Amino acid sequence: MRLCDVATGLSARIASVSGDDRFVSRVTAIGLTEGCAVEVLQNVKNRPVLVHVRDSDVALDRGDCMRIEVEVVA
């Protein structure tokens, strides 16, 4: 499942981040590494996806979230 498809309130684990080096390093620098737990705080149309990761709230571009594969935990 892609991160952009995870509904508000669900928790997930990052499975993989694909894309060019630039994209991957931007996303990892803010804390989204493979295996880490995220919680989707808000996922509404035409807005970046809001996730809670490593004790912070982070906004991620919706298009970019298509390149982040996750496994929903609960």
Next chain:
Amino acid sequence: MSCERCAASCPAAGGAKAPAARKAAGGVTVALLGQPNSGKSTLFNGLTGARQHVGNWPGKTVERKEGTFERGGTAFQVVDLPGSYGLAANSPEEEVTRDYLASGAADIVLVMADASQLERSLYMLADFVAACPEQPCLLALNLMDVAENQGKRIDAVLIARRLGVPVVPLVASRPEGYGALLDALARTVRERSVVDGARLREGIAAAPDTIQGTAAAKFAWIEGLLDGAVEAPARPHALSRFDRVVTGSLWSKPITIGMILLGFILAFVPAIPIMMLGGAISSLGQVVAGALAQAGAPDVLGSFLAGVVFNSLCFGTMMVGYVFGINLVFGLYEEAGYMARISYVFDHTMARFGLQGKSLMPFLMCLGCTMGGVSGSRVIDSWGQRMLTVMMAWAIPCGSTWGVVPVLAVAFFGVAGAPLVIVGIFAVTILIMWLVGRVFGPRLVAKGERAGMVMELPPYHRPHLGNVARGALLKSRQMFVRAIRVVALFAFAIWALTYTATGSVEGSVLYALGTAIEPVTRFFGMGWQTFTAWLCALVLKESALGVLSGLFTGAATPNAVLVGVMTGAAAAASNIGEVMAQAISAPEALAFIFAFTFNMPCAASVSATWGEVHSTKWTVITALFYICCSLLLGCVVYHVSALFL
């Protein structure tokens, strides 16, 4: 990752310091390193106060801030490195930071982390330790007050023992509490302590050699560092009710626009008294000029004093009013954490133009005043996006424009035709903004930088008014010092062109020039009178009406044009529209309306732009672009409308 490469060029590893590095003689150079929202700028302002210099990094479109302070007989030079989430050289900001660290110009690096989100914000420290293992440094845990409010307890002593460098809890917005930080800084200078990064290096060596693998190793090191050092109560992560409404609901966009407009209105509370002072300076100039004339001084002296010296001071002071008010209010928004929400809500809309959500703010403010919008662009953290935003924002007609355009539009095209003119103006506004985006967008915001939003939403917290006011004052002071020169230059040029010893318009240089080149200006749709008004509007937009009035109705008033420039619409005859309608043709009036509206904004806005973007080159490019646009529009509008009107 290329840690080894960087390590080789790090000062202690490589030995000699890079010659290009600027260093204070005998002083200590401290570089501030941290992620966005870690409070670097707040600490920078708190440490250096008014002793700071803002410019651009050589050859880079990234803002460079340096300052100095003294402590215990030692002179410190502080370099505020651009904020970024890591050192991967993904953006011009990260490149600057990386190159600076690699140059070895810093004696000490002060790494800042946000104590309220320690795990994530320590990534910068891990990146730094991996890149520059021999660089003496210390760690400041900022926003301790926010962390405490969240119920977090952080054992700085334990973290310091694990790292091997001083770790100082800090509230950067309270400079009175800097004692421990400054002591730790002095200790770092003496002991030149470096982070014990053995475990980090082992972790990175053991991890897969990919970006993900290295980053995971860095976070694992951070987790080990914080293990048992941070106590946090379990709390729900869901968005607060407030955040759900202002960021996610159907109403979030109108609410955001409302909050920006509210901020703009609130900014006038401190601005109006300062602006009134500016107005008083201008009036004082007239009084002084009058008194000088009474005392028998040459007329030119009084005119010069009032028209250039007092007028420049007046505009400069008015500008400070705007700059202070806007920096104060939006500084409060930013410190409270709200600014990131504005960016989030409008990210999708603005990203199409290569801009960020915050760019909406200057756009809205420019409907009131271009100067205000330009000051508001401060919150945009990427220089390229800030410049592009300002460049586009210049196209938005300001409040003063609306004091002139309807008067002329109604006089020439009647109550029925005027709205059409106004619709046309909005259409051209959008066209020019689009054009700026197409022509200059790729040069200012590189394609790679147009990456999607990756931004942290900081937790809300109560801003410190004193701290924000201090920042706004510093900013106002810098702007005044810079801006007054540009404003004075404009005021002088217009004064020199319009002043006449006899008092009648025919004696001025501008008249001679305007009538001589009238065949040329005619091509752009303007006769010498409208051209004069167009030119004078460069000093003050609303002066156009005063000048037109002076030229068409009040030719008997001595120095009518100059009076028009200084008093603006107030000096305009009430029937100026009708008088003009008899004197010039409708196509000329329409050409003037468009050329005037889309010319570069007033001198104060130009100098505000110069002060805000720190680039003479781009300020000049923007000005030239708008002058060309304006003349071209005048030409097209004149010749096309002449076919119909």
